[in-house]
Amino acid sequence: MLSALNGRSITLIKLCIHLSCFIPLFYLYWRAYYDELGADPVEYVIHYTGIGALNIFLLSLVVSPLAKFLKQGKLIQLRRVIGLYAFTYSVFHVLNFLFFEVQFDFLLFISEIFERPYITVGMIGLFILTLLALTSFSRIKRSMGSRWQTLHNFTYIAGIAIVIHFYWSVKSELVEPVIYIVILVLLLVLRKDRFKRWFK
Amino acid sequence: MLLKVKAKSQISENEITDEHVYLERRSLIKKMGFLGAGSLLASTTSAQARGLDFFSSKEEQAFVTSPIKFKASSSDSQVLTPENKVISHNNFYEFGTKKSDPVNNAQSFKVNPWQLKVSGEVNKPFTLDYDDLFSRYAIEERIYRLRCVEAWSMVIPWLGFSLSNIIKQADPTSKAKYVAFETLHDPEQMPGQRSRRVGGGIDYPYVEGLRLDEAMNPLTLMSVGLYGKTLPPQNGAPIRLVVPWKYGFKSIKSVVGIKLVEKMPPTTWNILAPREYGFYANVNPDVDHPRWSQASERRITSGGLFARNRIETLPFNGYGEEVSSLYKNMNLRKYY
């Protein structure tokens, strides 16, 4: 059995998370600036930040089962920074779409959000992630009391919206989105007791 | 219909950098003579192809293309997509579904020997061998816009000849109404045909089709080269179809069969998702793909991420003058 992690090691893990999330994002735009992202850099940055956001999001869902499994309650503290990076990547993802794909054609942007089901569900995902990010600060969290937990349970809805968004966005190569759906379902199954409590 | 290949099809734009480089290279070919320039060009391509290959561990020898003699296109005022982008950003699911997969996985593809069989409802079926592809018909350069159904586009200097040459030689019977095309089926060479995961869930071989009058239109090209040289495998070597007024997936690659038929032939993307990809697949800004808009497109030229390259999509990809008469009295919303 591991001995309990102390504050120092949590800080160290956080630092690693910062580095491994921030550097790839920075490097992405660095390469974009020097036109090193292949023939269609727009597609590249949209896909890179989309997959990045989803990976980080799923990682945030791994934290609490892992903390329980390892009996390391302090790990829960990592959820916030990981969740905020999932949000950050999502924001870059959507801004890539707005800046580089539709190129500031706001009418097209808005109509795509309402007309394209895959973008509508993506927007639902982003909307929820935004609410979660805005309410992630301890002060707000405290002032929200039990409503905070209720709001943050929407994380699971966001997860479902995002994997559907991925699944609907591809032309025919369904294997990868299906793998992500399976991973999300597994992470939700780990929480089945909790869901059962809601519906009691 | 009159032959008007170089008329309105070429919408002029004023930026000419890429074209300039290309022209310089062409005059270099002339100056240096055939063979010397050939190896020079071949070596530039291979360097580019390898440069893009940072992820694959196996050091693959780049496919060697060779220069072709051709009649140059007279008016090429459009901004060309740089060659390294044309040969590194490809949808060719036989070699993988990512745009960079074909250039990374296709370099050892064998194109010689090759057999292109022309058959079906014809009086004189025949087969073209590899050398015939380059010698049977006069090869000309055609600078065409290529509009992908995914809403990006390129401008490519193809080399080839009108498909009508082949069809006339085969002498269709009165029953021939459609033309069916087929890509090589060779799972040993094409990883996407070995594995459904790599190949995007498509049932191979890839098949495409045109109505006979579409196939006979002078714009409809059988391409054997681009940028002055034979096609690299990722672009459909050794011979592929180019139908510039239709979405890119109609322009089937690495063709081994051209068959004249009586009934509308099945086509790969239509089988896969009939609501999204029709038989006709004419470029049409008014008919959206169910999942994205077709009203505009991103033109890939020399700019990077920050290039402002979103442009309006034109009906028939700007080739309406040459082809709209083929679809008189047809509801193009229904026959998308």
Ligand code: HEM
């Ligand atoms: C308004 C919100 C959003 C918009 C407009 C949007 C737009 C897009 C677009 C245009 C694509 C590319 C589809 C294609 O290949 O043609 C895409 C793919 C994707 N998006 Fe989003 N998205 C949004 C929200 C999100 C969020 C919140 C996430 C994750 C947290 C996400 C994750 C993904 C993933 C994983 C892909 C697939 C990438 C790939 O195929 O490699 N998206 N999205």
